[in-house]
Amino acid sequence: MTATQCGVFHESYGSDLQLRPTTMQRIRIVLVLAVVVILPLVANNYLIRISNSIIIAAIGAIGLNILVGYTGQISLGQGAFLAVGAYSSAxxxxxxxxxxxxxxxxxxFITAGIGMMFGIPSLRLKGLYLAxxxxxxxxxxxxxLNNWDPIDGLQDGRATNALRIPDPKIFGYQLNQDEKAFYVFGVLILIAVVIVTVNLFRTHVGRAFIAIRDQDIAAEVMGVNIFRYKLLAFATSSFFVGLAGALLAQHSTAISWERFTIEISIQYLAMIIIGGLGTISGSIYGAIFITVLPELLREMGDFLTKSEVLNADDFRLYLPFIQRGAFGVAIVITLILEPEGIVKMWRDIKNYFRLWPFSY
Amino acid sequence: MTLSRFARPYEVNQPERHRLEVQNVSLSFGGVNALTSVSLTCEPGEILAIIGPNGAGKTSLLNCICSLYRPQRGRIVYHDRNLVTTSPHQLPKLGIARTFQNIELFSHMTVLDNLMLGRHIHMKKNIFTSMLYWGPGQREEIHHREFVEQVIDLLEIQHIRKQQVGSLAYGLQKRVELGRALAMNPGLLLLDEPMAGMNVEEKEDMARFILDINEEWGVTIILIEHDMGVVMDISDRVAVLDFGRLIALGTPHEVRANPQVIQAYLGQEHALMQE
Structure with a gap:
């Protein structure tokens, strides 16, 4: 059932360029879509809220992966670009x-512009220096964010650090209250983002990005205008990150600078490293992993306190530390076991079952 | 091999060829003179070999021609453009392609994608068309794929089309790199030691490819090579560099007889060849 065809014979270049040429691959994608459709019908509000966080994180991670995974320009400014998207939409x-x-x-678009501006040093700087x-x-x-006046919102007549956002409504649904409505909206956007980025890397623009990552001098000699394409990568990447930031703002009632610190930048880097650098599906796996991991730890803790193995107060005190520790351990373990991330693990599993049970 | 039912026969345009003139080029790094007033011309359609001992400035000259180095003095003229003041990424538009001494392929891409990158300058569609893909974007990909398939056929690399370049054997990688340069449909091809580290059989294959490219596709070729046998057999003219100076330029026969060359480079090996 899991086996893919052993030989695929194409009769036109068009069919050779297909993303999913085999029936098995098509069945898998239909299954994934089925899960996505069925989830809001069966899940409770809490699960849908987590799914919504995953959707936003996935869009942001795809954006970051375009820059870091595909074009090889390491960026620690993810939090900043999310903030630009969130605050400008707000x-x-x-x-x-x-x-x-x-x-x-x-x-x-504003984030794309700002991202391009901060991409200018990439003309001269590479690797860690660019980071x-x-x-x-x-x-x-x-x-x-901390010092510009219009950004400090007014709430009940008092100045606060947070900026309140008018309620986003679509077809009578209020997106920041109704998790299910946001889910539908978010899934559609995520699917659009995935299609657009996958297509990008099937054509010459995406190839030029990868070429810059693998061998920039050779790419230049082959006629790729390095500077222009690096800026284009910064712009495209920041566009999607800005989109994620804007969705984040619309999903929350209020935003404040604490949600866009360097810690967020590193968290997103962790997502794409764990998921798989230079892959779209990896960005999504990473987003799921990093979003679900802390929730899972909390659930586990709740279970342990309920069964009175743990003292509830102690647990609440230590939870943030456990979460961070687990986060670090997860990264180290993935890097040791499979440096190419969850994507590679999934590929290995597929390959194993493709030949199963006669693997020779 | 069956191609698409819809595939039209792709016309390989005879590339535009021009005379390359290197005029009094001097290049130094700090106190080291890599090139001292080197002048030579390369006529359209010929195979010009550049030889010389290690550190003679062969690769430096090639890097000057493809604008990676900026010589302090002199001009390099191709198609009425001074290459000294041109950016490297503009050279492909003039029809100049090159390969590297140490293979510089995009090692995480497939062979096909590497060759498709060679078509980069011919692909005009913008990023939004790319993102939508279906329609004009796909048509452009297929159109250039047809050209790339001809390069694949010429270099006999059909069987590794979909493999990642990093996993290939050295000899094949060299061939793919040649293919990537050729995919650009260049008029002038610069090859930096295309046969380094190959066994006799692979060298024979590579020599055959170079001659085919020169004769059938009409590409002018400048190559650096250490294997004297190959150089003397395939090149129309030979330029000899020693310590950054051009000490001889002529047909293989003339160069072989030049006493300066014998002293500087050929030495004992040449004496053996004479026997």
Whole structure:
């Protein structure tokens, strides 16, 4: 049942370029879609809320993977770009009364512009040096969030650090209250993002990105304008990260700078490393893993306290530390066991069963 | 091999060829003179070999021609453009392609994708068309795929089309790198030691490919090579560099008889060949 065909014979280049040429692959994707459709019908509100966080994280991780995994430009500015997306969509709806769907799109374009600006040092800097340069983006944006007046929201007449956002409504559903409505909306956007990025890497623009990662001098000699394509990678990546940030803002009632710190940048890097650098599906696996892991630990703790193995107060005290520790351990274990991430594990499993039970 | 039912026969355009003129080029790194007023011309359609002992400046000259190095003095003219002031990524538009001494392939891509990257400059569709893919984006991919398949046929690498380049044997990687440069449909091809580290059989194959590319596709070729037998057999003219100076330029026969060359480079080996 899990076996894929042993020989696929194409009769046209069009069919050779298909993403999923075998029936088995098509059945798998239909199964995944079925799960996605059935989930909101059976799951409770809590599960759907986690799914929504996963959707937002996945869009952000795909964006980061375009830059880090595919183009090889290490960025520590993910938190900053998420913040730009979130705050610009929030400010556009709050101060300019722009309808929120348009604000989300505008915010993505604004983030793309800002991302491109912070991509300029990539002309001269590579690898770790560029990472330090993008750290500047993180610090500058965070400073602006803390010190720029319009961003400090007013709540009940008091100035706060958080910015309140008008309720986003679509077809009478209020997205920041109704998790199911956001889920439907978010899944559609995620599917669109996946299709668009997968297509990007089937064509010459995506190939140029990968070429820059693998051998930048050779890419240049083959006619790739390195600087232009690096900026394009920064812009495309930041566009999707900005989209994730804007969705995050619309999903929450209020946003504040604490949600866009360097820690978030590192968390996103962990997602794409654990999921698989330079793969779209890896970004999604990583987003699921990193979002679900802390929740899972909490559930496990709750279970242990209920069964009185653990003292509840102690547990609550230690939970954040356990979560962080587990987070670190997870990264180390993946890097040792499978440096290419969950994607590679899944591929190995498929290959095993493809030949099963006669593996020789 | 069956191609698409819909595939049209792809016309390989005879690439535009021009004369390459290297005029008084001098290049130094700090106090080291890599090249000292080197002048030579390469006529359209010929195979010019550059030989010389290690550190003679062969690769430096090639890097100057493809704009990776900027010589302090001199001009390199191709198609009325001074290559010294041109950016490397603009050279493919003039029809100049090259391979590297140490293979510089995109090792995580498949052979096919590496060759398709060679078509990069001919692909004009923007990022939004790429993202939508179906329609114009796909048509462009298929159109260029047809050209790439001809390169694959020429170099006899059909069986590794879908393999990751990093996992291939050294000799095959060299061949793929040649294919990537050829996919650009260049008028001038610079080959930096295309046969280094190969056994006799692989060298014979490579020599055959180079001659085919030169004769059938009409590509001008400049190559650096250490194997004297190959150089003397396939090249129309030979340029000899020693300590950054051009000490001889002529047909293989003339160069072989040049006393300066014998002293600087051929030495004992040449004496043996004479026997």
């Amino acid at each position: 400010l556009l709806t709050t101060y300019y009364d722009i309808p929120w769907p348009i604000a989300v799109v505008l915010a993505s 330090v340069a993008t750290l500047a983006a993180q610090q500058i944006v965070q400073w602006v």
